[in-house]
Amino acid sequence: MDIQLRMWGEVAELMEDLATAHCYCEYSELEQLDELTFAQQQDVEASCAREGTINKKEAFIWWALPLHWQRLKGEN
Numbered sequence: 001m002d003i004q005l006r007m008w009g010e011v012a013e014l015m016e017d018l019a020t021a022h023c024y025c026e027y028s029e030l031e032q033l034d035e036l037t038f039a040q041q042q043d044v045e046a047s048c049a050r051e052g053t054i055n056k057k058e059a060f061i062w063w064a065l066p067l068h069w070q071r072l073k074g075e076n
Contacts, residue, residue: 025051 025048033040 026044029044029048030036030041033044
């Protein structure tokens with residue numbers, strides 16, 4: 001059980017890193033705009049969300065699954 005808790009703690013840390021990257025993406029893109037409209041803000045939020053999910057999700061899954069299986073096998 002400790003191994004699973006540790007693994008999910010690492011997963012939570014990765015999710016926090018993804019959220020931080022998403023916030024930084026939004027901040028840096030919004031900072032570059034001359035004026036801020038609601039539509040522009042929505043576009044930036046959507047763009048950063050796509051970047052976070054498309055670019056990072058696959059890498060996250062490929063990282064997490066083998067580690068998960070390795071730890072589960074180690075418990076037996």
